[in-house]
Amino acid sequence: MEHLECVFCNRHYSLNIFNPFCPDCREPLLFPIVTREEKILFDKSESLEKFINFLPIEQLDQNLFLGEGNTPLLPLQNLMSKFDLPLLYAKDESRNPTLSFKDRGTAVAIQKAVSLNISKIGTVSVGNMASSTAAYGAKAGLKTYVFVEEAVSQEKLLSTCIYNPFLIQVKGDYGNLFEKSFSIGKKHDIYFMNSVDPFRIEGYKLAGLETFIQLGQKAPKYVFVPVSSGGHLIGLMKAFRDLKSRNLIQEIPKFIGVQADRCSPLAKAYRSGKFSFERIRNPQPIPYAICNPNPPGGNIVLKWIRQNNGIITDVSDEEIFHAQRLLAEYEGIFCLPASAATLAGFLKLSKNLDLTQNNTTVLVLTGSGLKGLKLLNISKTRIFHSTISTLEHTIRQIV
Amino acid sequence: MEHLECVFCNRHYSLNIFNPFCPDCREPLLFPIVTREEKILFDKSESLEKFINFLPIEQLDQNLFLGEGNTPLLPLQNLMSKFDLPLLYAKDESRNPTLSFKDRGTAVAIQKAVSLNISKIGTVSVGNMASSTAAYGAKAGLKTYVFVEEAVSQEKLLSTCIYNPFLIQVKGDYGNLFEKSFSIGKKHDIYFMNSVDPFRIEGYKLAGLETFIQLGQKAPKYVFVPVSSGGHLIGLMKAFRDLKSRNLIQEIPKFIGVQADRCSPLAKAYRSGKFSFERIRNPQPIPYAICNPNPPGGNIVLKWIRQNNGIITDVSDEEIFHAQRLLAEYEGIFCLPASAATLAGFLKLSKNLDLTQNNTTVLVLTGSGLKGLKLLNISKTRIFHSTISTLEHTIRQIV
Numbered sequence: 001m002e003h004l005e006c007v008f009c010n011r012h013y014s015l016n017i018f019n020p021f022c023p024d025c026r027e028p029l030l031f032p033i034v035t036r037e038e039k040i041l042f043d044k045s046e047s048l049e050k051f052i053n054f055l056p057i058e059q060l061d062q063n064l065f066l067g068e069g070n071t072p073l074l075p076l077q078n079l080m081s082k083f084d085l086p087l088l089y090a091k092d093e094s095r096n097p098t099l100s101f102k103d104r105g106t107a108v109a110i111q112k113a114v115s116l117n118i119s120k121i122g123t124v125s126v127g128n129m130a131s132s133t134a135a136y137g138a139k140a141g142l143k144t145y146v147f148v149e150e151a152v153s154q155e156k157l158l159s160t161c162i163y164n165p166f167l168i169q170v171k172g173d174y175g176n177l178f179e180k181s182f183s184i185g186k187k188h189d190i191y192f193m194n195s196v197d198p199f200r201i202e203g204y205k206l207a208g209l210e211t212f213i214q215l216g217q218k219a220p221k222y223v224f225v226p227v228s229s230g231g232h233l234i235g236l237m238k239a240f241r242d243l244k245s246r247n248l249i250q251e252i253p254k255f256i257g258v259q260a261d262r263c264s265p266l267a268k269a270y271r272s273g274k275f276s277f278e279r280i281r282n283p284q285p286i287p288y289a290i291c292n293p294n295p296p297g298g299n300i301v302l303k304w305i306r307q308n309n310g311i312i313t314d315v316s317d318e319e320i321f322h323a324q325r326l327l328a329e330y331e332g333i334f335c336l337p338a339s340a341a342t343l344a345g346f347l348k349l350s351k352n353l354d355l356t357q358n359n360t361t362v363l364v365l366t367g368s369g370l371k372g373l374k375l376l377n378i379s380k381t382r383i384f385h386s387t388i389s390t391l392e393h394t395i396r397q398i399v
Numbered sequence: 400m401e402h403l404e405c406v407f408c409n410r411h412y413s414l415n416i417f418n419p420f421c422p423d424c425r426e427p428l429l430f431p432i433v434t435r436e437e438k439i440l441f442d443k444s445e446s447l448e449k450f451i452n453f454l455p456i457e458q459l460d461q462n463l464f465l466g467e468g469n470t471p472l473l474p475l476q477n478l479m480s481k482f483d484l485p486l487l488y489a490k491d492e493s494r495n496p497t498l499s500f501k502d503r504g505t506a507v508a509i510q511k512a513v514s515l516n517i518s519k520i521g522t523v524s525v526g527n528m529a530s531s532t533a534a535y536g537a538k539a540g541l542k543t544y545v546f547v548e549e550a551v552s553q554e555k556l557l558s559t560c561i562y563n564p565f566l567i568q569v570k571g572d573y574g575n576l577f578e579k580s581f582s583i584g585k586k587h588d589i590y591f592m593n594s595v596d597p598f599r600i601e602g603y604k605l606a607g608l609e610t611f612i613q614l615g616q617k618a619p620k621y622v623f624v625p626v627s628s629g630g631h632l633i634g635l636m637k638a639f640r641d642l643k644s645r646n647l648i649q650e651i652p653k654f655i656g657v658q659a660d661r662c663s664p665l666a667k668a669y670r671s672g673k674f675s676f677e678r679i680r681n682p683q684p685i686p687y688a689i690c691n692p693n694p695p696g697g698n699i700v701l702k703w704i705r706q707n708n709g710i711i712t713d714v715s716d717e718e719i720f721h722a723q724r725l726l727a728e729y730e731g732i733f734c735l736p737a738s739a740a741t742l743a744g745f746l747k748l749s750k751n752l753d754l755t756q757n758n759t760t761v762l763v764l765t766g767s768g769l770k771g772l773k774l775l776n777i778s779k780t781r782i783f784h785s786t787i788s789t790l791e792h793t794i795r796q797i798v
Contacts, residue, residue: 063474063476065473066471066473066731066732067470067471067473067491067494070469071466072465072466074464074465074466075462077462078538078540092466095466095494095496097494097731097732098733099498099767099769120798131733135727135731135732135733136731137731138727138728138729138730138731139477139729139730139731141477143798145794145797147790150784155772157782158772158775159733159768159769159772161775161780161782162723162724162727162733162768162775163727163728163731163733164724164727164728164780164781165781166781166783166797167780167781167782167783168782168783168784168785168790168793168794169782169783169784169785170785170786170787170790171784171785171786171787172786172787172788173787176787177787177790180787180790184790184791184794187791188794188795188798190794190798324561325561325563328534328537328561328562328563329537329562329563330537330538331537331538332465332496332534332535332536332537332538332562333465333496333534334497334530334534334558334561334562368498368769369558369561370498370558370767370769370770371769373554373557373558376557376560376561381560381563381566382563382564382565382566383556383560383566383567383568384565384566384567384568385549385567385568385570386567386568386569386570387569387570387571388569388570388571388572388575388576388579389571391546391567391569391576391579391583392583392586394567395544395567395583395587395589396587398544398565399519399542399587399589
């Protein structure tokens, strides 16, 4: 019998996949820290297989793999030189099958769904999670229900529709829709693998575990993560808690959650010393993915970040788009604005961090810039117009 | 002193990086088959390091890596069941840093550029090669010149501009622009790493070498590749020629090049038994990347495909878009139409292939569907509209 834990009331509950929330606190339930002795399976090449002993999954069905994980940890050599910084890396989660970190979580949740003979899955998403869930649902041959906002962009619709899920554009408050999805799921046996699903969060651990391996079995000193619903940060912290519980690392990295200052309920609560966040009412629409006005994992993030001596900060649009360009122009990495927020946060806080020689910082880049082309401002770019016969002349002016 | 070979007149020439074409035949020059004894370095995790002994590169500069290669070889289990087919795999090259196979080639060419202290690079591209070259140029800190068609889509412009190259939109015939780039490059010391650049082609080999490892050090029986300029197919064939020359495989796979039937100069030449193709004059504009009316590597492709008892075929738009949906709906893979053409070609030819039990087929998927969102037709998709209060009703109708 599987048990989930409420990190607030410290009680354990048996798993109810259709409603994984604490009956008292209403907070998301999580799998307890793994304390098993079993090892990392270094001879396996698939990430899920390598770290199977860290997952609440008995046996993996290889037919559900889409080649998730094994994402590169890229040293940001040019930015280190430019800003005279010590070891700075990007964990590039955009290199997952549907180009975002969401695949880590979906890959684990889909394993559970299939092992339980669940035939219907669903998700509530503003973007990346929609395409990820639709892709794995297609691979698994499950009926897949995707709830998106009425105002979803054509771009996001297309990259989800291609997998042919049942896609429902829903008018109304997004937070209420999140709640509603669980009652619908329970009634119709649809497993809604939403943002703070406990299996999804277990999947997010694998980027942390891979980072540990890629750094030569060491933990970084700092990890910067964009925070929307909170699930991703919780999963990454859990990875290092697991490693510590097995004595594989001495110290858990300090986590820095980054939000956009136009909608940053957790950074606000962190700064004012509160233990629970206040929902942002009527948030300004922000076109990128770190703007959850009512993050379901928010209170866990606040609790764990405090225990960890971490930080939750927020950055402006200007800082975010500047960081996005820095990553592209200096490092050849084109990521979503939400991902670039990690670099913006790092540049903002770097003076307050202990960046001595061997202290490594990892920025977790969550998604590909190709998923947010419309957000780009290319007014500052160098575009020229020419004909073949005037090309020589054009080149002479810019060489 | 490095030498390149003309596969038509069989003569060798010393490398001229600014003009790597045979002075007699005007065909692209290639590196000769590697016959060194050195091994695959299995203990390395980066693809370039693992296969360094197959590349015309002395020493690798790790600062130029963007995490290219190590792309998954995905078994297409659901399509095998649906069509009652034996072993069918997709080598998913969209999982490279800028989401296409082009990065394989750029990663090698940029190593050469930096080792030669070249400070300016360039490319002529309709799409994927532009963003790839701009990304690696940014990482290497080189001045990067990208020539694109005047009519390039906004989508393609944006995904290249983000790296801030000098981008020149050029009016005029694309074939002439390709020629012109080399004279401009020679004059201004700009290394144009175009589609059939010999270093680029060496980079393309690595997808073939990885496939060999991923199949348990065996060659597939068939490899399907989309053909535009021809460089990619030449590189992949070269990989298996290298393996054979070292006695690592007995037989080179049969290669099947696939073109779009609206512009298929090589399939036409192949069918009519010709040894050189006829340039297509005034081709209809086709919005995807396998429509080069005058492929610079075309005659090498024809020669090698014949030697190999391979095939060059072409498929219709309808077949291509059907295949694209099959890959998404059955396998959770969203690729470009040009990539899906491989599945279309396979379905068209499968009755004529020897698909007995142990014969493996590999489809090479060249780029991510996110790069061609505008090409999608979602008229057949299942989109519903609802409010939160009517959601229960909507779901009941489709569960």
